[in-house]
Amino acid sequence: MTTQPVHFYQIGSFAVGNRLLSDGERTVQSNLDRTNSIDSGHRACQGCGEALGARYALDAAMRATNGQIVAVNATGCLEVFSTPYPETSWRIPWLHSLFGNAPAVATGVAAALRVKGKKDVRVVAQAGDGGTVDIGFGCLSGMFERNDDVLFICYDNEGYMNTGVQRSAATPPAARTATTEVVGPEPGNIFGQGKDLPRIAIAHDIPYVATATVADLHDLERKVERAMEIHGARYLHVLVPCPLGWGSASNETIHVARLAKESGLFPVFEAEGGTVTSVSKIRRQVPVEDYLSIQRRYAHLFGKHPRPDVVARIQAMADRNIARYGLVDEEADSKEMAE
Amino acid sequence: MLRQIEGSRAVAETVALCRPEVVCAYPISPQTHIIEAVGVMVKAGELAPCEFINVESEFAAMSVAIGASATGARAYTATSSQGLLFMMEAVHNAAGLGLPIVMTLANRAIGAPINIWNDHSDAMAVRDAGWIQLFAESNQEAADLHVQAFRLAEELSVPVMVCMDGFILTHAVEGVDILDQSFVDSFLPPYEPRQVLDTNDPVSIGAMVGPEAFEEVKYLAHLRQLDALVRIPAIAKEFADATGRDSGGLVRSYRTEDADILIVALGSVLGTIKDAVDIRREAGERVGVVGITSFRPFPAEAVREALCQARQVVVVEKAFSIGFGGVLSTDVAMAMQGVETNLRTVVAGLGGRSITRRSLEELIETAGRDELETLTFLDLDHGAVERERARMGETRRSGPSAENLLRDRGTAATAPVKEQA
Numbered sequence: 185m186t187t188q189p190v191h192f193y194q195i196g197s198f199a200v201g202n203r204l205l206s207d208g209e210r211t212v213q214s215n216l217d218r219t220n221s222i223d224s225g226h227r228a229c230q231g232c233g234e235a236l237g238a239r240y241a242l243d244a245a246m247r248a249t250n251g252q253i254v255a256v257n258a259t260g261c262l263e264v265f266s267t268p269y270p271e272t273s274w275r276i277p278w279l280h281s282l283f284g285n286a287p288a289v290a291t292g293v294a295a296a297l298r299v300k301g302k303k304d305v306r307v308v309a310q311a312g313d314g315g316t317v318d319i320g321f322g323c324l325s326g327m328f329e330r331n332d333d334v335l336f337i338c339y340d341n342e343g344y345m346n347t348g349v350q351r352s353a354a355t356p357p358a359a360r361t362a363t364t365e366v367v368g369p370e371p372g373n374i375f376g377q378g379k380d381l382p383r384i385a386i387a388h389d390i391p392y393v394a395t396a397t398v399a400d401l402h403d404l405e406r407k408v409e410r411a412m413e414i415h416g417a418r419y420l421h422v423l424v425p426c427p428l429g430w431g432s433a434s435n436e437t438i439h440v441a442r443l444a445k446e447s448g449l450f451p452v453f454e455a456e457g458g459t460v461t462s463v464s465k466i467r468r469q470v471p472v473e474d475y476l477s478i479q480r481r482y483a484h485l486f487g488k489h490p491r492p493d494v495v496a497r498i499q500a501m502a503d504r505n506i507a508r509y510g511l512v513d514e515e516a517d518s519k520e521m522a523e
Numbered sequence: 524m525l526r527q528i529e530g531s532r533a534v535a536e537t538v539a540l541c542r543p544e545v546v547c548a549y550p551i552s553p554q555t556h557i558i559e560a561v562g563v564m565v566k567a568g569e570l571a572p573c574e575f576i577n578v579e580s581e582f583a584a585m586s587v588a589i590g591a592s593a594t595g596a597r598a599y600t601a602t603s604s605q606g607l608l609f610m611m612e613a614v615h616n617a618a619g620l621g622l623p624i625v626m627t628l629a630n631r632a633i634g635a636p637i638n639i640w641n642d643h644s645d646a647m648a649v650r651d652a653g654w655i656q657l658f659a660e661s662n663q664e665a666a667d668l669h670v671q672a673f674r675l676a677e678e679l680s681v682p683v684m685v686c687m688d689g690f691i692l693t694h695a696v697e698g699v700d701i702l703d704q705s706f707v708d709s710f711l712p713p714y715e716p717r718q719v720l721d722t723n724d725p726v727s728i729g730a731m732v733g734p735e736a737f738e739e740v741k742y743l744a745h746l747r748q749l750d751a752l753v754r755i756p757a758i759a760k761e762f763a764d765a766t767g768r769d770s771g772g773l774v775r776s777y778r779t780e781d782a783d784i785l786i787v788a789l790g791s792v793l794g795t796i797k798d799a800v801d802i803r804r805e806a807g808e809r810v811g812v813v814g815i816t817s818f819r820p821f822p823a824e825a826v827r828e829a830l831c832q833a834r835q836v837v838v839v840e841k842a843f844s845i846g847f848g849g850v851l852s853t854d855v856a857m858a859m860q861g862v863e864t865n866l867r868t869v870v871a872g873l874g875g876r877s878i879t880r881r882s883l884e885e886l887i888e889t890a891g892r893d894e895l896e897t898l899t900f901l902d903l904d905h906g907a908v909e910r911e912r913a914r915m916g917e918t919r920r921s922g923p924s925a926e927n928l929l930r931d932r933g934t935a936a937t938a939p940v941k942e943q944a
Contacts, residue, residue: 254720256590257729267730277720279593280729281616285586288578292545292590292598293720295574299544299596305722323586326579 219246219275221253226273227265231434233424233441234262234339237398238310241337241422242276244405245308248412252305254293255279258286258315261346262339284319286311287327290334298333306412307333313340313354316421317379328388331416335408338381338419341426349429353379356449357501358494359481361429366484375497382455385419389458392418396452398425399442403464407454414456423450431480443475448502451509463509472499525700530662530692533699534601534627534685535560537666539570540707541625541673543599544714545591547576547584551606552639553689554629558601581606585613585624592622593728595719597673599624603689604631607645611652618653618744620729621717623676623683625669626654630790630841631689632874636925640875641689642841643789646818647850653744655683655751656819657771658789662692662699664816667770670702671758673711678754679747680717686818688791690875706765748820755817773822776829778804779811784890785833787813787826787855792839792871792878799883803891810887815851823858830855835865837890839883839901841872848898865893871901907931 221242228235245253257263257280266273267280281289290309297305309327311320316338327334343361344350351361357375360366364373385393391414396404404422411418425441427434444450445464449472452464473495476482485491506512528536535557538546546565548558565575574591578584581602588598602610607628617624630646632638646656657672659665665687672683687693718728732740752773759771769775777797779785786796793814803810813829815822830836836859838852849868856866869886872878882902889895910931915921 252722254594254722263729264731267727269730269732269736272727272730274727275725277722277725278727278729279590279720280727280731281586281589281620282612285582285589285613288583288586289590289593291576291578291583292547292587292592292596293594294590295545295576295587296591296594296596296598299572299574299591300594301572322579323583326583329579330576 219243219251221246221255221274221276222266223273223275225271227268228261229428229434231427231437232261232265233398233426233437234312234341235265236401236437237339237404237422237424238262238337240398240401240404241310241408241420242308244408245306245335245412246276248409249304249306253277254297254305254307256281256286256290256293256307256309258309258311258320259283260312260315261341262310262312264346283315285323286315286320287323287334287336290336291327291330291332294333306335308335308337310337310339312345313338313342314344314352316340317353317381325384325388328385328390328417328419331390333415333417335411335418335420338421339424340421341424341429343426343429345426345429354381356498358485358498360484361481371484372481382419382421382453385421386455386458386460388417390417390419391415391457393421393455394419394453395421395423395450397423397441397445397450399438399445400452400464403452410454429481431483432478436478440475440478443470443478446470447472447475448506448511449475449498451505451511453509460509463511465513466506466511469512472502525698527696527698529556529694529696530665530687530699531556531629531694532560533662533666533701534669534687535564536701537669538599538627539564540702540704541599541670541711542597543570543573544596545574545576545588545598547578547587547598547600549578549581549584549602549606551581551603553631553641553693554601554603554606554627556693557627557629561599581610582613585610585617585626588624588626589613589617589620589622592617592624592716593620593718593720595714595716595721597677597714598622599626601627601629603629604633604639604645607649608633611649614649614654615652617682619740621680621744621747623673623680623714625672625676626682626684627669628684628686629689629693630686638874639689641691642873642875643686644842644873646684646686647842649684650819650850653681653748654819655681655748655817657683657685657755658816658818659685659687659692660775660791660793660814660816662687662695662697663768664770665692666699666701667762667766667768670707670711671762671771674758675751675754677714679751681744681747681751686790691791700768702766710762710765751820752817752822771816773815773817773825774829775814775816777812777814779813779829781809782811782833783809784835784837784887785811785813785830786837786839786887787815787830787851788839789815789818789851790841792841795878795880796839796883799880799887802880802884803887808887808891810891818851821854821858823854826855826858827862830859830864831862833864835867835890835893835895837867837869837886837895839869839871839878839886841870843868843870867895867897867899869895869899869901876902904932
């Protein structure tokens with residue numbers, strides 16, 4: 185296969201057209217021999233961030249383990265859209281048990297693989313944010329604490345989308361869901377303490393914790409590959425926009441995910457052994473308004489009765505993330521602008 | 524070799540002989556001694572290769588067992604009471620997925636009021652979950668049933684729960700003959716799963732099933748339980764032929780010949796009932812006992828056959844359906860359809876209340892006089908209940924009934940609630 189020797193950056197983004205990259209740099213998804221862990225024909229919505237994230241994550245895991253992956257799935261969108269009987273999109277061994285027990289089921293799979301002497305077979309457990317931060321939290325914390333050899337991936341779309349967009353502990357403040365409606369003096373979700381699971385995972389001192397978004401799939405793949413190099417409990421938290429639940433255009437999923445990162449609302453970083461070891465810097469910082477205003481779940485903050493006070497509080501959250509993780513490198517930023 | 528050991532120890536040693544590969548443990552009385560003993564053996568390397576997982580809840584315990592079983596490992600856990608309820612969702616799931624997990628249920632009451640002692644409320648709460656439920660009468664049978672349970676579970680791809688009375692059996696020290704490894708190895712072949720998570724032959728287990736096939740999947744589970752009605756006695760016979768021990772099976776009759784009154788029960792209380800029957804037989808009363816070992820699947824035909832000659836059937840059960848009455852009695856009544864008999868329910872032994880031989884003798888005498896009511900609560904303190912009812916009638920803020928009843932019985936030290944004059 186011939187490749188063009190030029191790099192072309194698409195206007196308005198930092199994404200690089202895959203076909204313009206050398207073979208070695210191309211994503212696994214462009215390879216005809218890709219594992220196709222989740223086959224086409226499933227019933228995810230158009231523009232589903234979770235379907236995209238899961239496909240890249242699992243294919244990367246397959247590549248990293250020479251195809252020796254067993255997947256455990258919590259109940260949720262991913263499970264429902266991939267396996268309406270008698271069809272299945274899974275081309276890897278796949279087990280769904282319940283909503284809240286995926287981490288424990290994965291522990292059992294890993295234990296059985298050890299007993300059976302299948303050292304090369306690895307376990308990936310996956311859940312949405314509800315199955316991770318809410319109903320699956322106890323089992324997840326137990327799996328972390330025991331340091332079981334499981335990579336747990338949370339596809340975070342910030343709510344219970346499968347049941348019709350209800351609030352989870354991962355739903356951000358002010359966001360509209362079916363259980364945090366736009367009524368009353370504080371429309372949308374409350375400003376709580378937030379349940380920051382990547383930080384909670386780091387607090388368990390597990391060997392590897394990382395966040396990623398579907399806006400940077402190479403980064404996601406690299407983190408999965410890194411995770412598969414390590415044994416023990418590993419946690420990957422992937423932001424996956426949900427056009428249905430967020431009220432964003434289905435062709436804007438990547439863009440929305442990118443703005444979540446570039447605004448500072450979703451920090452992208454890696455931590456090993458309980459310490460943050462790398463962060464993905466914000467390349468072109470945007471105000472949170474840019475991210476919020478293209479999602480209908482935040483429509484009540486703009487329009488006829490704007491709520492700049494609420495937007496300011498959300499901006500403060502982004503600023504806190506930027507400070508906490510050092511997401512903006514002032515010097516490098518100004519240098520880049522000067523070039 | 525016959526040894527004087529605790530019931531829990533007997534079960535743990537027998538489970539160890541079954542070569543479990545993944546054991547998950549969460550403590551709850553009165554099953555804890557079982558899982559502790561298995562844990563020691565695993566940690567000492569005696570059961571290698573075997574993984575012992577200390578989980579954070581019973582829900583996780585059953586979930587770990589599900590993952591392990593679906594990966595082809597022989598999985599075991601034990602629980603009781605609240606623990607069983609906490610894992611309830613996974614209990615149904617294990618059966619729905621057709622995973623042959625074996626679990627010991629050390630039967631214990633369900634709160635509130637919290638109570639750690641024995642009754643059968645926990646087992647009854649999961650009777651519709653799709654598990655085979657076998658009740659042990661003695662520690663010997665409890666131990667023996669575990670070997671049969673693994674065999675049955677794996678043959679049929681159905682999980683099996685061995686129910687043994689908490690404390691009464693789990694903590695009782697009595698003579699138990701522990702099987703030897705060579706026999707167990709010959710009786711229980713290695714686990715060959717019907718479905719397994721295998722990277723060389725990927726399958727999806729636990730897919731979503733809609734109305735187009737759900738009923739068929741459930742009906743298949745029912746058929747597997749009906750198959751168990753054939754396999755349970757066959758396996759018990761094979762076991763008896765090899766060991767000389769009558770353990771397991773569907774139902775077991777005692778002195779039922781020419782019986783006028785037959786008492787039906789589950790578990791360890793059968794021993795006391797047999798003693799009472801012996802005494803009443805000596806007094807000339809034609810009374811016998813039918814013990815049900817297999818509660819699920821319910822052996823309706825065997826039960827009908829065992830009971831059909833009796834004029835009166837008295838079901839003594841350690842659980843009841845609040846607002847209705849007997850649970851086991853309902854099943855017995857269904858089994859007795861078309862047979863003319865008087866069915867009586869006696870709820871007894873709730874929350875560990877002793878079922879004494881004396882009370883049972885009186886019960887048999889009352890039944891013999893045809894004076895037993897449809898539903899009786901054995902040794903119930905009606906006076907205490909009436910006094911609490913009166914207090915509740917007198918004042919709105921009558922307080923927690925459990926506390927009040929303890930005070931009424933003089934077992935609570937604090938002053939009684941202020942009574943209205």
